[in-house]
Amino acid sequence: MSSSSSDQDEPAEQPEGKPEWLDSFVQRTYFGSCELHEPPKNQLTKYCIDCDSPACFHCIDAGTHAEHRVLKIYRHVYKDVVLRSEMEKHIDCSKIQVFFPNLRTP
C-alpha cells in the first residue's frame, strides 16, 4: 500500500512569472450583462481573480468578493484594458507587457 500521488491539487509553478488566472482573465469577455443582476450597473466591468469570473457592480456590492482580488476593467477605444497600477497590485507587470500592449499610463 502506498500513500503517494495525492498531491495533484497543487498548482504548477508558472515558469515565466505569469499567474495562472491571467490566461482566463484575458480570454474573458467583459462589458456584457451580468446574469445574476438587473440593469442598471449590471455591466461586467470587473474581474474577480479568486473566483476566476467577471463581476458587475452588484456582484461586488453584495460583498461576495469582499475578500477577493478584483480588477476593474476599462473600456478602451478598441480593447478592454486594465490600469497598470491595478495590475501591479497583483502581479509583476514588467513581465506581462507583452500580453497587454495597451497597458500603460498616458
Ligand SMILES: [Zn+2]
Ligand atoms: Zn452581478
Ligand SMILES: [Zn+2]
Ligand atoms: Zn470573487
